[in-house]
Amino acid sequence: MDYQYTLQLHSGTFQKSNYSWEEIKTKCDQILTHIQVKQMIIGWNTDTELNQKILDYFHEKDIRVLLWFPLLLQENDERELKKMEGYHGNSFDFCCPTHLHNAHACIALYEKYFAKLPFDGIFLDKIRYASFSQGYEAGFGCFCEECMKQMHSVDIDAVKALIDTHDIRLLRGEYDRCGRYHFADSQVNAFYKRRSQLISDLVFKLAAYFNSRKLIVGIDLFAPILAYHVGQNIKEIAKYVDFIKPMMYTHTNAPAAIPYEYNVYLRNFESSEAFSKHFPGGPLSSESLRYQMDFIKNVPATVIPGIEINPISGVCDTNAEAVQKHLHIFREFKNIALCWDVMRMDDEILAVL
Numbered sequence: 001m002d003y004q005y006t007l008q009l010h011s012g013t014f015q016k017s018n019y020s021w022e023e024i025k026t027k028c029d030q031i032l033t034h035i036q037v038k039q040m041i042i043g044w045n046t047d048t049e050l051n052q053k054i055l056d057y058f059h060e061k062d063i064r065v066l067l068w069f070p071l072l073l074q075e076n077d078e079r080e081l082k083k084m085e086g087y088h089g090n091s092f093d094f095c096c097p098t099h100l101h102n103a104h105a106c107i108a109l110y111e112k113y114f115a116k117l118p119f120d121g122i123f124l125d126k127i128r129y130a131s132f133s134q135g136y137e138a139g140f141g142c143f144c145e146e147c148m149k150q151m152h153s154v155d156i157d158a159v160k161a162l163i164d165t166h167d168i169r170l171l172r173g174e175y176d177r178c179g180r181y182h183f184a185d186s187q188v189n190a191f192y193k194r195r196s197q198l199i200s201d202l203v204f205k206l207a208a209y210f211n212s213r214k215l216i217v218g219i220d221l222f223a224p225i226l227a228y229h230v231g232q233n234i235k236e237i238a239k240y241v242d243f244i245k246p247m248m249y250t251h252t253n254a255p256a257a258i259p260y261e262y263n264v265y266l267r268n269f270e271s272s273e274a275f276s277k278h279f280p281g282g283p284l285s286s287e288s289l290r291y292q293m294d295f296i297k298n299v300p301a302t303v304i305p306g307i308e309i310n311p312i313s314g315v316c317d318t319n320a321e322a323v324q325k326h327l328h329i330f331r332e333f334k335n336i337a338l339c340w341d342v343m344r345m346d347d348e349i350l351a352v353l
């Protein structure tokens, strides 16, 4: 098909590379003879020599390369991020979006390992609150002192009381044209509004920093129907970045994928009709996916829907037929991102692109 593709390649963690240079070159040689690739999103291994080889390889072919950089999730790395604090005081793997230390620690890590390399841009990942897939308490985000200072306009005790009883008011509401969810309960609405502002503020700060380094900025977002629930106000975030990549993952049995996140919602509330009614035909129907696409049609950034192309036994059961179907659903978008690791894409999938 006639798409301009963005390819995501998971080169490894901060500590360890997933592939050798030879493996990457062999796979990419094969892919590039078949499809037109506009940009690569590669990360986040810190091996300078490997990264330089990758950059040279793609730059020779006039393909731009963005560094894939995860933010609010502490790996076994040196950032020592301030963890998110739940409303009962537990701490979680996801980290606080408000604490300035976290933005600074991410920038410091970038400067140490990547700033000297000629990346064309940065792709911000995990810049959101935890979802319910990290646990019910985690799903409401951070109640640390810094975050609470920012919640002064919210009756936080009233919201906590609703959380304690899994109250349906935590679900009831309507989407607007841009996918922002307006909760019927005024305090729940104020709470979620503030959360999204704190995430948008962090995106603004980081985008300003990376723009000052002459880098383009892209961002990974939850699927449009789920994004606001994890603090991502699509319309607002799109003002600060060059492109957004909503994760339209329908075949992955893991956090951030649409069916997985949807089912966690249902599990946490006795009656979730107030939520499920927004998914016409169920979370995976073409109708539901198209309904979500309407949320992002007119945002002030390029939209690059992300579809899964890596079959992984027990994790992602996509195949050539599913990829073909998704390409058709998203046909009005010129750009498509093939996620999340092209190294695992098989020949049958490559053949339908």
Ligand SMILES: [Zn+2]
Binding pocket: 084, 085, 096, 097, 098, 099, 142, 143, 144, 145, 146, 147, 148
């Ligand atoms: Zn916090």
